[in-house]
Amino acid sequence: MKTYHVDEKGYYGEFGGAFIPEMLYPNTEELRQQYLHIMGETSFQEEFDQLLKDYVGRPTPLYFAGRLSEKYQTKIYLKREDLCHTGAHKVNNTIGQILMAKKLGKNRIIAETGAGQHGVATATVCALMGIKCVVYMGEIDIARQAPNVARMKMLGAEVRPALSGSRTLKDATNEAIRDWINNPVDTHYIIGSVVGPHPYPDMVARFQSVISAEIKTQLLEKEGRENPDYVVACVGGGSNAAGAYYHFLDNADVGIIAVEAAGKGIDSGESAATSALGKIGIIHGSKTLLMQTSDGQITEPYSISAGLDYPGVGPLHAHLYRSGRGEFISITDDEAMNAGLQVSQLEGIIPAIETSHAFAIFEHRKFRPEELVVINLSGRGDKDLDTYIDYFEL
Template sequence: MTTQTLPNQTSTDPTLAVSESPKSGFYGTFGGAFIPEMLYPNVENLSKTYLQIIQSPDFEAAYQALLADYVGRPTPLYFSEKLSAAYRAQIFLKREDLNHTGAHKINNAIGQVLLAERLGKKRIIAETGAGQHGVATATACALRGIECVVYMGKIDVARQSPNVQRMRMLGAKVVAVESGSQTLKDATNEAIRDWISNPTDTHYVIGSVVGPHPFPDLVARFQAIISQEIRVQLQKQAGTALPNYVVACIGGGSNAAGAFYHFIKEPKVQLVGVEAAGLGIESGKTAASLAKGTLGIIHGCKTKLMQTKGGQIIEPHSISAGLDYPGIGPLHAHLFESGRGRFLSVTDEEALQAGLHLTRSEGILPALESAHALAALSKLELKREDIVVVNLSGRGDKDLNTYLENL
């Protein structure tokens, strides 16, 4: 199979804001579109039309109306007295867990399904790890009356059973992928194979800021509502639109891209991404792509990924299904390499304990993905006057069995 690339021109600006992503789709040396020949017309058409469509008044009005009246935005920015006392700083939680379907994923799913309608697509496919993107996509498809197929690794089907049942209840077909490690990477592989076989009538709703251009930019734009709201809410609650830190977990990186989006050009704001260390960075059982990765291509995108010297993917490990991915979005790889972002790693055990602490101190059960971001607070050298926003990207109902089995 021949692999083609869309015309590219590498950007060299280390402070490039995602809102100024070049038409080439590169962030520094990362990004691009390295795609099979049969997908070239589909991706090229999307690349040429997506900005025109999503920036049109008609689309914007429909999208914003659904965010407000269906998704339930804006989500609260909650000042946590207990966390603030524990970490001796001003800790705010951006409550994406209170969105309809329980995570930030619905922001992108609604947007992409509306986009697919305007592209004349009759069928939607998606990949999912933790199941939140699958649920969000199935929800948007049910709302708009569009066929939906969700690919999910067999292991994730077992550990995220509540979300699997929700997807099926919503009318989606859930395909359990049994190849490879049977997790998110393999679900993405199968979704891409489906898209190659059905390029004309099908739109692939990628759930993170990964994949070929324009998906990293497209998903980031739909998730940018998170940082847009943070600025307004923080100004009202703390008297400033700019926190000292924005902290978010990173697998592929969509919730972090959304939380960072409107702060990338603000040097006062430290952007802190938190990877899943799994059993430890040097354990061989980790999903910390920036800490352990090298430059390569995965799922149509040049980025940092965990691979052997021969270019074979090293299977990742995380207790969190949504972070169990061997690569990372090109924006985050660029923020890492340029030094604009700070990236930490948190083990399974640290995440479990952080999730338990928030549950018992504030009555908020976070997703295991979000628990990684919470655990990173202990790794920051915070001062009393520091304002810290942690993006609580999802709720932990889906992870309840995992919590109970491991604590």
Template sequence: MKTYQVNKNGFYGDFGGAYIPEILHQSIADLQETYLEVLESDSFKQEFAELLRDYVGRPSPLYLAKRLSKRYGGRIYLKREDLNHTGAHKINNTIGQILLARHMGKTRIIAETGAGQHGVATATVCALMDMECVVYMGETDIKRQHANVQRMQMLGAEVRSVTSGNRTLKEAVDEAIQDWCANPSDTFYLIGSAVGPHPYPDMVARLQSVISKEIKKQLLEKEGRDYPDYLIACIGGGSNAAGTIYHYMDDERVKIVLAEAGGKGLYSGMTAATIHLGKKGELHGMQTLVMQNEAGQVEEPYSISAGLDYPGIGPLHANLHTTKRAKVLAINDNEALNAAFELTQLEGIIPALESSHALGALPKLRFQPDEVVVLTVSGRGDKDMDTYLSTLSQ
């Protein structure tokens, strides 16, 4: 049977692998040898499940959005990751990774963050597990996500401002990797998305796969079958999408639609539509699609969403696109904003700007009345209120 899952060498088709500095070889080798053994152990599964239930508040609801369904056809269900503790899907992954870090004897956690949700989730689990926490965040993102910065600081994390380049997510990752290179023995790099050197993309996808595991069970209860006709999710690095589609990737009955950040337009020079514009290259320890110029230099991405302006994409999603398993749409800033206000006014749910890109895909699709659609609302919009309100005042 054809599979879209990672192979034993850490590749999804042509994408993936581990392209890392010599100083990190031992850290990555240890992680590659350890992660599956730990993640598949009964003790890990029990503790992970208990924390997801009692601390995060899972399972997250699968909500039939009746007014949204009436507008776009089909039966549109929203997977409510916005209702998790800390307000997004990110907590699923940080709990799993910090349990792994503890098992490996690490005492210091570093992370990168764009929109701040992964930083908050990392700071949260570090407080829970009594570990030192350093979060790298671009200066631009610190300004536009100030509420999340305050949350991280209250949780005890040190937030380090990154002032190089575009001062956003890519540079935050660069700085975190430099820190890891300087402190490989005691430090665990808790990556927030399905990116980076193997085994990170697979590990993050596995930890987030609780989303699709719940969708299967919830759809069986609500629709009498455990699969939808469509799955829709936004992609920056791709962790909420990886979790949404994990148990359905090899099920060809299910159409996968991914929404990336079109910014001000595909050819405006201000976009983060990596899959549409990217070429194969190496970025942050992986081979994937990368926005780059003729000389191979990484081009600066742009999105109104701090969580989607990444110049690469997880290797899992690069492969899904290349093999035509997934349909990828570029959603512009104004389309995402319109979708956010529409959901708010139709269903009383204020989504994160990232999730609004997934919602922005709905007008571009056509559903039959009996088709079942599951769209993941990856986070809530509290952190984006300044952006939303400034739009209203224009």
């Protein structure tokens, strides 16, 4: 049977692998050899499930968005990851990885963050476990995501600015990798998305797969069926999307829709629509689709959303795009902002700008009245209020 999951070599089709400096080999190899074994241990699973339940607040609700459904004449359910502790799906993965780090005997954690949600989630679990935490963040993102920077510091993390390149997520990741090379023995690098060298894309997807597992259970209870017609999620690196798609990947009856940030327009030169603009390349240790110049230099991505302006996409998503399994839609800043305002005023939920991109598809893509669409509402919009207020002059 054809599968869209990772193979034993760490590839999704032609994408994935581990393209890393020799000095990082022991770190990733230790993880590769042990991650499935550790995740399979009963004691690990019990502690992970317990923390998801009592600390994160899972299961998150699957909410029928009545007014949104009425407006777009189809059945729309929202998977409320914005109701997780810390305000986004990111904490599912950081809980899993902090437990993994403890099992591997690591006593220092590093992370990179763009929108700051992964940084907050990492700082949160480090505080919970009493482990030292350093978060790398682009200087520009530090400025535009000030509330999350304050949260990280409040939680005891050190926030180090990335001052090179575009001073955003890509550069924060570069700095984190440098740190890891310099501190290979005591440090675990918690990557926040389904990117990086194998086994990270698979490990992060597995920790986030709790999202699609819950969707199946909750739909069965609400609609008498486990599978929606479509699952929709925004994609930057793509961890919320990987979690929402995970248990549906090999079920051809479930449509997979990935929503990327077109910024000021796909052809504007200010975009982060990797599927439309990307070519095969290597970034941060994996082979994937990547925005680059004709001579292979990485192009600076742009999006109004700090969490979606990554120049590549996780190898799973690259494979979903290239194989045709996933339908990719690019949404501009303006479309996303208007969709975010509309959801706020129709449903009383202010979504993160990342997630607002996913809500904008209904102006592009029609669904039938009997179809059932689940949108992964990956984060809440508190962190983006200044951007919304400036944009709409509220």
